[in-house]
Amino acid sequence: xxxxxxxxxxxxxxxxxxxxxxxxxxxxxxxxxxxxxxxxxxxxxxxxxxxxxxxxxxxxxxxxxxxxxxxxxxxxxxxxxxxxxxxxxxxxxxxxxxxxxxxxxxxxxxxxxxxxxxxxxxxxxxxxxxxxxxxxxxxxxxxxxxxxxxxxxxxxxxxxxxxxxxxxxxxxxxxxxxxxxxxxxxxxxxxxxxxxxxx
Amino acid sequence: xxxxxxxxxxxxxxxxxxxxxxxxxxxxxxxxxxxxxxxxxxxxxxxxxxxxxxxxxxxxxxxxxxxxxxxxxxxxxxxxxxxxxxxxxxxxxxxxxxxxxxxxxxxxxxxxxxxxxxxxxxxxxxxxxxxxxxxxxxxxxxxxxxxxxxxxxxxxxxxxxxxxxxxxxxxxxxxxxxxxxxxxxxxxxxxxxxxxxxxxxxxxxxxxxxxxxxxxxxxxxxxxxxxxxxxxxxxxxxxxxxxxxxxxxxxxxxx
Numbered sequence: 171x172x173x174x175x176x177x178x179x180x181x182x183x184x185x186x187x188x189x190x191x192x193x194x195x196x197x198x199x200x201x202x203x204x205x206x207x208x209x210x211x212x213x214x215x216x217x218x219x220x221x222x223x224x225x226x227x228x229x230x231x232x233x234x235x236x237x238x239x240x241x242x243x244x245x246x247x248x249x250x251x252x253x254x255x256x257x258x259x260x261x262x263x264x265x266x267x268x269x270x271x272x273x274x275x276x277x278x279x280x281x282x283x284x285x286x287x288x289x290x291x292x293x294x295x296x297x298x299x300x301x302x303x304x305x306x307x308x309x310x311x312x313x314x315x316x317x318x319x320x321x322x323x324x325x326x327x328x329x330x331x332x333x334x335x336x337x338x339x340x341x342x343x344x345x346x347x348x349x350x351x352x353x354x355x356x357x358x359x360x361x362x363x364x365x366x367x368x369x
Numbered sequence: 370x371x372x373x374x375x376x377x378x379x380x381x382x383x384x385x386x387x388x389x390x391x392x393x394x395x396x397x398x399x400x401x402x403x404x405x406x407x408x409x410x411x412x413x414x415x416x417x418x419x420x421x422x423x424x425x426x427x428x429x430x431x432x433x434x435x436x437x438x439x440x441x442x443x444x445x446x447x448x449x450x451x452x453x454x455x456x457x458x459x460x461x462x463x464x465x466x467x468x469x470x471x472x473x474x475x476x477x478x479x480x481x482x483x484x485x486x487x488x489x490x491x492x493x494x495x496x497x498x499x500x501x502x503x504x505x506x507x508x509x510x511x512x513x514x515x516x517x518x519x520x521x522x523x524x525x526x527x528x529x530x531x532x533x534x535x536x537x538x539x540x541x542x543x544x545x546x547x548x549x550x551x552x553x554x555x556x557x558x559x560x561x562x563x564x565x566x567x568x569x570x571x572x573x574x575x576x577x578x579x580x581x582x583x584x585x586x587x588x589x590x591x592x593x594x595x596x597x598x599x600x601x602x603x604x605x606x607x608x609x610x611x612x613x614x615x616x617x618x619x620x621x622x623x624x
Contacts (some may be wrong), residue, residue, distance in 0.1 A: 198499055250496070276483070293472075297405035336493040336496055349485070
């Protein structure tokens with residue numbers, strides 16, 4: 171097992187991989203391949219090769235540290251088999267106690283963002299102020315300018331949102347058309363209810 | 370539990386409120402609890418659960434509850450979408466149904482998106498990673514200057530500290546001496562001497578004084594108090610007591 175973790179310097183890519191490994195260890199947020207190329211003064215293609223090497227070395231079942239492609243970059247996390255031990259030592263304050271309201275708000279902003287609080291309120295039918303404020307505090311939503319008409323603050327999901335939910339990017343969300351029943355179906359159901367109603 | 374007022378004493382445990390339904394109503398009517406924060410669907414569910422726990426269906430209580438909850442729903446709708454009231458009122462029933470279906474579909478998608486996220490979160494429950502503030506970019510080193518001699522700095526400052534040359538503003542305030550002074554001067558000179566040389570008489574005067582002296586001379590010549598003669602351009606100007614003959618010569622020369 172200890173051999174698996176050791177990188178033998180037989181090629182320049184392996185040398186580069188060692189440097190990237192070091193950068194990822196000290197990073198608190200995922201690093202993009204462009205950032206890694208910049209820090210190592212190397213080109214992105216070679217950084218990609220080095221990352222492939224590291225991904226193989228740091229994968230579930232082989233290492234206690236796992237390299238994952240998340241939130242548009244690369245980051246280390248604990249392996250899933252170490253989760254129980256991690257849970258005994260560390261809290262997960264960001265995702266703990268996320269309510270249904272918070273998840274719905276996140277879904278709306280992730281799909282339709284940048285969104286304002288009135289837009290979220292309109293879709294959910296419940297005032298969104300508290301939910302949005304809570305998500306901003308957790309770092310899952312961030313302000314992204316103001317809309318031009320009424321000057322309401324617009325919100326976007328953050329890279330931390332993608333990281334907490336284990337998404338490579340927002341493109342990994344299921345397509346909007348795949349969610350919910352379509353308008354025609356709902357309309358048919360509404361009409362069916364109306365017909366049953368005594369005149 | 371058989372209560373005298375089954376609706377009013379309905380116990381609620383909502384996100385925004387915990388207590389009997391009566392109190393919720395009172396707080397809402399007094400504007401102490403924003404209705405927009407209250408999930409009315411939960412109130413309905415609580416009431417249905419309350420009904421399920423009873424043997425007989427209390428129609429009065431149901432009626433009272435329906436009236437109250439519909440009033441609350443209407444209040445909440447008005448509060449949430451004040452500007453849409455008029456907009457929606459103008460819709461034909463067909464359009465209204467279409468709009469309602471569209472909105473329900475929109476909300477359903479948000480709900481399904483939330484369910485997907487919840488599933489994803491549950492899946493990520495065993496993903497532990499380091500969290501922290503964004504790493505700091507390295508501090509740029511202060512620029513280093515080459516060693517300098519203090520004497521050079523002093524010299525440079527001294528060069529800057531030199532008082533600038535005083536600019537003459539004499540031309541901005543020309544003071545013309547009164548013409549009368551020179552009229553008198555020429556008259557008194559001619560009383561004592563019969564001939565004068567202009568250049569000699571004005572020697573030592575400023576340019577302005579010379580000009581005024583010359584104007585005085587021309588004025589006296591015009592009034593025929595004296596005669597002026599000059600042999601050619603830039604030749605000395607001779608001044609003498611007035612004589613018809615000389616005056617004519619002067620006029621002929623100057624012409």
